[in-house]
Amino acid sequence: MFKVKYGDDYLTDYVKFTKIERGVASENTLTTEENSSDGVEIVNVKRGPKEIPMSFHVIDGLDVNFVRRKLAQILSSTANKRLNFSDEPNYYYNAILTGKLEYTDDGFEADGSFTLFVSDGAAHRTDRVTLNSTNSGGSSGTITKNADGSVRIKVINNGTKPAYPRIDITNNQENGYLSLAHVSGGFAMGKIAEADGKNVQKSEQLYDSNTDSSFSKFKDATGTANPQNSGLGTNGTISFQSDGLRFATQGTMSATQFAGGGMKVMTLPADSNRHIGAANLYSHFNLFAWAGAMGQTGILQILFTDINDKLVAGYGITKSDMSGNSAKCSFWVGGNTPKEYTSFGFETNNAEKNQKYPNNMFNSS
Incomplete structure (x- = not known):
């Protein structure tokens, strides 16, 4: 009706x-007004x-x-x-x-x-005509994303009078700056040089051996004192051999040292803010600890130090058992009161079948 x-x-x-x-x-x-040519x-x-x-x-x-x-x-x-x-x-x-x-x-x-x-x-x-990504290209207009990340919006007014659009913007990620430009004016909000006006922490990867397969960024530290234990010699060598870093030459020991070995060092690069060092850091290493025969001894260490080579933290695998196959993994902290934080024992086998105590963490697989 x-x-x-x-x-x-x-x-x-x-x-x-x-x-x-x-x-x-x-x-x-x-x-109208008179024209210099025909008409008005x-x-x-x-x-x-x-x-x-x-x-x-x-x-x-x-x-x-x-x-x-x-x-x-x-x-x-x-x-x-x-x-x-x-x-x-x-x-x-x-x-x-x-x-x-x-x-x-x-x-x-x-x-x-x-x-x-x-x-x-x-x-x-009375109703609102909506232009969005779903109906872009239709009678209401188009929305086009440009290569530089900006968005071009063409609105088609199908009415008989000027209309003023309401623009709703939903950010898919953090964005501290918005700018709208039109032939007759513009609008901007936020700070273009800063995401949101405050500093926040973010995680960054400083080193990955996938891009340094031969560990070329690690340099020999021959003669530099071991930061965790000065009784460990460091004038031997460690070298890359087909699948990773391996002990190459033992070197010599002083009268106060009880083991000979080598040491390599890498200075972590600066982050994106050009700052060297981090309050919070994690790293993953793949260590292979397998004694080829009973009674073999050795030590492997991963250590983090400050700019003066003073120990911050680290962990290592130590096998001093000269007759059996027992070893332990230790975790150390440095600073003003260096100490062993914790440790656990394991067997230095290669996790072969039928092992009573298989080496689940430091095997070749």
């Missing part, structure tokens, strides 16, 4: 409209108001006097009211009565007419 609503009231509760002239568009008023130049175009004449017949069975007073009450407004037609559910007009409300009755039936004046001459849309 066709309905007409004016303000908060439905006119079609009282009358049946026999004619409504909504027209196509309001008239334009042109401002258009200086300004102004949309004029429009009128909507409406004729009606009072619904049969209703009291014509009651309807007369009801229409007068609804239409006698000193301000615009919204005018809605049910066949245009998403549009409304801002309208007010102009001229006389014609009303003719014989006591039982009545007919009449009135004209509503639309001061801005336009129909206004």
Whole structure:
């Protein structure tokens, strides 16, 4: 059923409209000035108001006097009211009565007419047209992501008057700066040089042997004292042999040392802020500790030091058992009170089948 609503009231509760002239568009008023050539130049175009004449017949069975007073009450407004037609559910007009409300009755039936004046001459849309990635490229416009990360938005206005878009932005990652630019102006918010205005920590990888397969960044530290135990000699050599670093030459020991060996060192590179050193650090090493025969001894260490070669922390595998296959893994902390933090024992086999105590951590697999 066709309905007409004016303000908060439905006119079609009282009358049946026999004619409504909504027209196509309001008239334009042109401002012109003389041109040096033929004709004139258009200086300004102004949309004029429009009128909507409406004729009606009072619904049969209703009291014509009651309807007369009801229409007068609804239409006698000193301000615009919204005018809605049910066949245009998403549009409304801002309208007010102009001229006389014609009303003719014989006591039982009545007919009449009135004209509503639309001061801005336009129909206004009530629903919102959305342009997003799903309907991009359709009648509403396009959204295109550029190679530099910016986004170009082309909005197509299918109406008859200028429209002002509402732009909703959802960031898929942290973003402390937004900028919108248009031919007639722009808007920017945030700080372009900083993600969010405050410093935060992030994890960075400082070294990965996958990009240094021969461990070339580790240099011999021959003669440098062992940071964890000065009784360990360091003037031997460690070298890369096909699959990793291995003990190469034992070197010599001083009178106060009890084992000979070599040592390699690498200075961790600076992070992205050009800072060397970290308050929090983790690293993964693949250590292979397998005695080829009972009674073999040895020690493997991974140590972290400060800029003065003072121990910060480290761990190592020590086998001093000269008859059996027992070894232990120890964890050390340095600083002002260096000590062994904890340790656990294991068997230095290669986790072969049927081992009573298989070496689950430091085997060749």
